[in-house]
Amino acid sequence: MICEIAQLGAQVLRQTAEAVADVHDTEVRRIIEAMQSTLATTSGVGIAAPQIGESKRIIIIASRPTPRYPSAPLMEPTAMINPGFQILSDQQEKDWEGCLSVPGIRALVPRFQEIGIHYTNQQGDLVESKLSGFVARIFQHEYDHLEGKTYLDRVENNTDIFAESEFVKLIAGRNA
Numbered sequence: 001m002i003c004e005i006a007q008l009g010a011q012v013l014r015q016t017a018e019a020v021a022d023v024h025d026t027e028v029r030r031i032i033e034a035m036q037s038t039l040a041t042t043s044g045v046g047i048a049a050p051q052i053g054e055s056k057r058i059i060i061i062a063s064r065p066t067p068r069y070p071s072a073p074l075m076e077p078t079a080m081i082n083p084g085f086q087i088l089s090d091q092q093e094k095d096w097e098g099c100l101s102v103p104g105i106r107a108l109v110p111r112f113q114e115i116g117i118h119y120t121n122q123q124g125d126l127v128e129s130k131l132s133g134f135v136a137r138i139f140q141h142e143y144d145h146l147e148g149k150t151y152l153d154r155v156e157n158n159t160d161i162f163a164e165s166e167f168v169k170l171i172a173g174r175n176a
Helices: 026-040 133-146 164-175
Strands: 046-048 058-061 078-087 092-099 102-112 114-120 126-132 161-163
Touching (some): 026 046, 026 078, 046 133, 058 133, 078 133, 092 133, 102 133, 114 133, 126 133, 161 164
Antiparallel strands (some): 046 058, 058 078, 078 114, 102 161, 114 126
């Protein structure tokens, strides 16, 4: 089932998502399947349940090279239920982000470079891992959706926000 992606201004994107009580619940499985199907139709690298209108603490991280993120590392899409993280290094880096819920805009966003994460997988097992770089950025971006935030809330200066068309010109100029 492919869902409409909630757009900036939708109330669900500004709510704190509810914890999942039972990972084996058929509704949880339905939400994850809908998230996977919806994400697969985009060039995004992650999605959060609120983006498909479900205020639940579920994210999918699916880093892969796409036209939007050509140098993204390849990984299997991973559903994460009730995720959380700890900062392992205070080092932050500003890099470009976009969002399926905020089409046509890119911005430079500071994110922690190394984080320790924990989540429950679809089998009900607790998983702990360390993430760094781009995948850590995706995790923090999607986690923000569970807290009722978008990447634009993390931008330090409005001059770091670009129209997608200007972003493409900027990147093309760097690669010329």
